[in-house]
Every structure is written in structure tokens, then in C-alpha cells.
Amino acid sequence: MRTSMATVCISGTLADKLRACADAGFDGVEIFEPDLLAAAESPEEIAALAARLGLSLDLYQPLRDVEGVGDEEFAKVLRRAEAKFRLMNRLGIDLVLCCSNVATATINDDEVSAGQLRRLGDLAAGYGIRVAFEALAWGRFVDDYRRAWRIVQLADHPAVGVCLDSFHILSRGHDPAGIADIPGEKILFVQLADAPRLRMDVLSWSRHHRLFPGEGDFDLVDFTSRIVAAGYDGPWSLEVFNDTFRQTDPYRTARHARRSLRWLEDAVARVFPDAAGRDDLEMLPDSAAPSGVDFVEIKAEDTSEVEELLAQLGFTPRGRHRTKPVQLWTAGAARVVLNEQHARGWEPQLAAIGLEVDDAEAVDLRMSELRVPRAYRRTYAHEERLDGAIAPDGTEVYWAQASDEGEPAWVAEFEHGEPERPTAITRVDHVSLSQPWQAIEEATLFYTAGFALRVHSSTDVPGPQGLVASRVLVSPAGEVRLPLNVAPPILAGERAGAALPQHVAFACSDARSLARDARARGFVPLAMPRNYYDDIAARFDLGVEAVEELRELHLGYDRDATGEYLHFYTRTVGEVFLEFVERVEAYAGYGAGTAPVRLTAQRRR
Incomplete structure (x- = not known):
């Protein structure tokens, strides 16, 4: 597969x-005309320069109207x-992109346009x-790739074909099945972009909110496989207009972009066996969630303040490495x-997480x-060797072979600990990771492409600063949950971590008894x-006594059609705090109604 951007x-x-682009491993680039006009080089x-870097110059764009x-x-x-x-x-x-007319078109006639x-x-x-004709989603008359193809057919010229752009097709809800009607040799170029589903005018959506493949809501796997099935053998090229990507480090963004194309290639090869038979499409090593x-x-x-919290909450010190x-x-x-x-x-902060996987070697190869x-x-x-990667927010993420027999082998490397205490705590329920504003899309791709996690939900939580x-x-069965949170702009000079700390939530069988036992050991919850x-x-409808018990223990509460959720928080230590949650029946949320109250309480403290 040839790649371009x-x-x-x-x-x-x-x-x-x-x-x-060369550093990231792209094969070629599209030259966007304003970039050339502003360049000091001839x-x-x-x-x-492109030749020295091993890059082909695949397309010049755009020639408008x-x-x-x-x-x-x-x-x-x-x-x-x-x-x-x-x-x-x-x-x-040798290839120019010509967009359908948005400004000067006065004649709505396919024969005229074809001529x-x-x-x-x-x-x-x-x-x-050669000329690649593209239907812009906001074209005055030609805004559908199928009409652009009809015009190219009428033009009947060996140097004229179509450019298919995923955003212009999928943002308008056009059926990509019509791609099958276009001979592969007349698809002169393919541009790929993902995007979130937004309710706004399509031009603003396109200019500011495109994403790299795998980060939005478009079905790019289906779209791209149809183009492959049509016989297209040119570059898979990214055309992503995004305000964040145009402000961040180009080397990092280019590597992020190339990773998204590798993910897409793997996904096409897996879902569509006919496409996978091509020599230039390669799967990534298998990696289960x-x-x-x-x-x-x-x-x-100094971790002593965290040690005090863990002891109050019933964790057992298992020793020193x-x-x-x-x-x-442990608990x-x-x-x-x-x-x-x-x-x-360093103040206390969440530095790393470890994940249990079924095939650690495959994850290593995939990464x-x-x-x-x-x-x-x-x-x-x-x-024990632990393989790991660095997530876009700087968190180290490790993976190890899941053990069928008790604790993982690395636990034995800790010595002179105490016998495990009985506890209501069962496991880690979820890990909330605060993301820099510029890293959320890259982080999404990191976890979905590397660990087969999926975006489950998105929401905005009001806090005291926005x-x-x-x-x-x-993960598919819900064993791993990773909320990724992006804070609003904060006061000048304040550290981002102080405004939005990270946190670990632990599942427990009885939140009320855990809270009482912890308070007996001197624990003071977040008020x-x-x-x-x-x-x-x-x-x-809980009753006066039940509500009073929640208030006394500083427990949060939520309920939906599937069950109930009880939880409480520790104070923030450095840049991290802990949460303890009890899920009753099939409740799968995170107590979103409590989050604004918690954010304000943390800010006040």
C-alpha cells in the first residue's frame, strides 16, 4: 500500500x-498550494528536497472553480x-486536483461541465x-461523487478521472456503493479523512473538525474497501483539516497520521478477505483486547501520603521490590x-498502568x-520482563501475559510484605486519564489500534472552570475501562495537573461498609x-434514612434502568485521587451526575 498525506x-x-512526512514513513505527499506559495524554496x-527524502510528489491541489x-x-x-x-x-x-465549482458556477448542466x-x-x-475531478460536499451544483463521475464519463478524456474523498462523500450521507460503478483506472486519487458526527454546516465541519482514520464516526473501512475492490492501486492519502493538528509538532503529528493509515490497512485486510488477497495490503499481528x-x-x-491512604482503605502492603x-x-x-x-x-501522579493480555508477544509486535x-x-x-509503550499523554502502558493461576509472576519480586487482609475491594474498575488538549485524538488511536479498545461514549461534564x-x-466485555478527559483552558500560570488530576477507581462489593471501615482507620473522604x-x-425514591446515610458517608449515588452506582472519593494527593465504586446489577455508567459536584469540591479544597 502506497501512502501519502x-x-x-x-x-x-x-x-x-x-x-x-519522510520521518514518519510516508511514501509521498500532496502539495497544498498555499504551502508552496509561502515557501522560500523554488x-x-x-x-x-522531496527526492532526497525519498518522497514522491503525488498531487498538486487545489485548482478551483x-x-x-x-x-x-x-x-x-x-x-x-x-x-x-x-x-x-x-x-x-503529473496529477492536479480540480474541485467542483462553489463560487463562479452559473450553468447547471452536465454536458457543459463535461465539455x-x-x-x-x-x-x-x-x-x-492528468486531471482528478472531485465533488465538494458544498459544491454549488456538483456535490455528489456520482454526479462527478457522470460528468467525467461524458467528458470521455484519457487525462480526466475522479478523486474520491471520504469526507465529501460520507459527510453528506452519500451511499459509497456507487464506487463499484467506477473503473479503477478512472479513480485517479483517493483522499481519506475521518470526522465526528456533528450538526453544523458542512464547510465549517470540513475545515476544522476532520480527523485521522479510526478517530471519528465514519465507516472508513467500508469506504476504503470499496475503492480497493474497484481496482484502485494509487496512494491512500490523508487530507485532514484540523485546527489542532496544524498547531502541534509536525513530526509527532505525521507519525500519528501514518499510524492511522496502518490501522486502516489492517482493518480493511481483516474485514474484507477479497481486499486482503492483494499483495500490498498487510494485516497487523493479532491483538485481542x-x-x-x-x-x-x-x-x-515521596509516596508516604499515598501509603497512608491505601492503609486506611484496607490495602495490604505486600513488600518492597x-x-x-x-x-x-494489593486489595x-x-x-x-x-x-x-x-x-x-515529583508529586504523586499516575505514571503507568499495566494491562493483562492473552498474547503479550502479539501486542509487542503490533506496537x-x-x-x-x-x-x-x-x-x-x-x-519478569514487562513490555511497554508511551501513550500520547506520557503515561507508560505495559502489557503482560494474563495468568490463569492467581497473581502474576512479577508479584513474587516484592519481599517482606504482610499477609493479605480481607477487603471489600475486588479489582480496578476504571482508570481516568487526563489528556492534554492536543493529544485526545492521538490517544484514542493509541488505545483502539494498539489494544482493540472501542469508544463507548462521549460526554461533557460541567466544572467550575468550564x-x-x-x-x-x-474493552468488548468491559473488563478494561479508560475514560479520557480533556480539561477546559485554565488560569494562566496554573499547572494542568492541578486543574484536572488523574484518578483510579476500584470496584468493591459494599461501598457503605468500605467507607465506614476506612473512616474507623482515620480516613477523611472528599466532602x-x-x-x-x-x-x-x-x-x-430512597427514603430519608438512606439519603442521610449517603450524606454521612459522603457517598455519591446514581441509578438508571440497569442498576445502581455508589461511590466515594479520596482527597487529591499531588496529581491523583482514588475512587471506590459499587456497581449494583448491570449499571455500566460512571455516576456522571456526581462528577460536576466532585470537580467543584476538589477545586474548593
Whole structure:
């Protein structure tokens, strides 16, 4: 599979963008005209740089408003096009993208548009150039790829074909089944972009909210497989207009983009066996979704405050690692690693999570194929090796072979611990990871492509400083839940971690008794205001005594058609806090009604 990316997708100068694309492993690029116009280098210098970097220059774009116009206007189109064709010759590019007319079109007639594309094709052919005609979703008359194909058929010119763009087709809800009617050799170029489903005008949606494959709501696997089945053998190219991607580091964004195409290639090859038979489509190594959370790690120069909390909540200190300044605390199947190694100046923060997987070697191979940055930890002889990767937010994510017999082997490396205490805590329920504003899409792809998690839900939670956007990723059976949260802009000079700490939620069999036992050991929960419990009394028929018990224990409460949810929080220590949850029956949510109250309580504290 040949890969390409439009230079509009990333930040920097044109030379910067070319270097970033080459570094990420792309085969070629589309040159977006404004990037060239602003470049200090001549077209010949850009072509030479691309050649040195091993990049092909696949497409020049866009040539706008070329059809559906009167004779006088079309004469101007030809003069403008000829100048661009000469420029393309200097660049060594033989394919131009021509968009359907959005500005100057006055004639709604396919025969007229076809005749003008035919004349444009004659001019282009004289320069050794082909014309890819694309129906823009907001085209004045031509806004459907099927109509664009009819016009190309009527033009009947060997140098004229179509460009198929996933955004322009799927954003309008057009059926991609019609792609089967287009011969592969007449599909001159394919542009790919994902996007969230939004209710807004399609032009603004397109210009600001496109995403890389696998990050939005479009079915790009179906779309791309139809193009492969039609016989297209050109580049799979990304054209993603996104305000975030055009502000962030181009090298990182380009690697993120290339990873998305590798994910898409794998998905097409898996879902559509006919497409997988092609020599240029390769699957990634198999990787089943994780079966559970192996451990969470809190790292700090001094973890004593976290130790105090864990002891109050009934965790058992299982000892210190035999070669590292690391402790293990457990409760049921929940394991918390406290790490003071290489942590000078660190306040407590969630540094790593471990996942249990069915085939650790396959996950390792998959991560290598996706070119994910790897985490490294020194391992001595007779110690269990943990393979890991670095998530976009900096969290280290490790994976280990799931054990069918009790605790994982690495637990035996901790010595001089205490016997396990009885506890109502059973396991890790979910891990909430706060994301930098620029990393949420990359993080989504990291977990979905690497660990086969899926986006389960998205919501906005009001807090004292604005809305917190939350996107929940889950494994198919719900054993692993990872809410990814993005904070609103915060006060200048304040650290992001102080505004939106990370947290680990532990499942328990009886939240009331756990809260009482912890308080008997000196635990002070995060205080919830009386107004919150007045609202609970109004919304749920619990009775006065039940509501008073919740208030006394500072328990949060929610109920839906599937069950109930009881939970309470610790204070924030450094940049992390803990939550303890009891799910009654089949409740699958996260107590979203409590979250705004909790955010305000944390802010107040």
C-alpha cells in the first residue's frame, strides 16, 4: 500500500512538512498550494528536497472553480490552469486536483461541465498532466461523487478521472456503493479523512473538525474497501483539516497520521478477505483486547501520603521490590505500585498502568508495526520482563501475559510484605486519564489500534472552570475501562495537573461498609455538599434514612434502568485521587451526575 498525506494536515513550513512526512514513513505527499506559495524554496528546490527524502510528489491541489461557467469565465480558467501546469512541470507532479465549482458556477448542466473538463484535459495532456475531478460536499451544483463521475464519463478524456474523498462523500450521507460503478483506472486519487458526527454546516465541519482514520464516526473501512475492490492501486492519502493538528509538532503529528493509515490497512485486510488477497495490503499481528488491569503505578519522590491512604482503605502492603525503590499494595485483584525511583521533585501522579493480555508477544509486535514509542525499564536477571509503550499523554502502558493461576509472576519480586487482609475491594474498575488538549485524538488511536479498545461514549461534564470533555474507551466485555478527559483552558500560570488530576477507581462489593471501615482507620473522604443530597432525595425514591446515610458517608449515588452506582472519593494527593465504586446489577455508567459536584469540591479544597 502506497501512502501519502496532504501538506495541509500538519504545521510548519513546506520543507518542515516534507521532512516530517519522510520521518514518519510516508511514501509521498500532496502539495497544498498555499504551502508552496509561502515557501522560500523554488519549485525545483522543493522537488529536489522531496527526492532526497525519498518522497514522491503525488498531487498538486487545489485548482478551483473550473467548470459550470460561461465562455468568458472559462477562458480565464484555462489561462489560470496553464500557469499551474507549468508550475507542476517544475515540481515534477503529473496529477492536479480540480474541485467542483462553489463560487463562479452559473450553468447547471452536465454536458457543459463535461465539455469544459474535456478542454481542460486537452490542455493538461499537453503538459503530461492528468486531471482528478472531485465533488465538494458544498459544491454549488456538483456535490455528489456520482454526479462527478457522470460528468467525467461524458467528458470521455484519457487525462480526466475522479478523486474520491471520504469526507465529501460520507459527510453528506452519500451511499459509497456507487464506487463499484467506477473503473479503477478512472479513480485517479483517493483522499481519506475521518470526522465526528456533528450538526453544523458542512464547510465549517470540513475545515476544522476532520480527523485521522479510526478517530471519528465514519465507516472508513467500508469506504476504503470499496475503492480497493474497484481496482484502485494509487496512494491512500490523508487530507485532514484540523485546527489542532496544524498547531502541534509536525513530526509527532505525521507519525500519528501514518499510524492511522496502518490501522486502516489492517482493518480493511481483516474485514474484507477479497481486499486482503492483494499483495500490498498487510494485516497487523493479532491483538485481542486486554482482559483486565494488571496494575496501576503512582510515582513520586515521596509516596508516604499515598501509603497512608491505601492503609486506611484496607490495602495490604505486600513488600518492597528486591532491586528497586518500589512498593506493592494489593486489595483483591487490585494492585497498586508505588514508585520512588527517578522521581526527584515529583508529586504523586499516575505514571503507568499495566494491562493483562492473552498474547503479550502479539501486542509487542503490533506496537512495533504501529511505530509506537516504547517504554523502557531496566530488568535484572530472574525478573519478569514487562513490555511497554508511551501513550500520547506520557503515561507508560505495559502489557503482560494474563495468568490463569492467581497473581502474576512479577508479584513474587516484592519481599517482606504482610499477609493479605480481607477487603471489600475486588479489582480496578476504571482508570481516568487526563489528556492534554492536543493529544485526545492521538490517544484514542493509541488505545483502539494498539489494544482493540472501542469508544463507548462521549460526554461533557460541567466544572467550575468550564466543560470537561470525557471520552470513554472500553474493552468488548468491559473488563478494561479508560475514560479520557480533556480539561477546559485554565488560569494562566496554573499547572494542568492541578486543574484536572488523574484518578483510579476500584470496584468493591459494599461501598457503605468500605467507607465506614476506612473512616474507623482515620480516613477523611472528599466532602460532598448538602445540596447534592437534597437533589438525590428529590430525584430518587430512597427514603430519608438512606439519603442521610449517603450524606454521612459522603457517598455519591446514581441509578438508571440497569442498576445502581455508589461511590466515594479520596482527597487529591499531588496529581491523583482514588475512587471506590459499587456497581449494583448491570449499571455500566460512571455516576456522571456526581462528577460536576466532585470537580467543584476538589477545586474548593
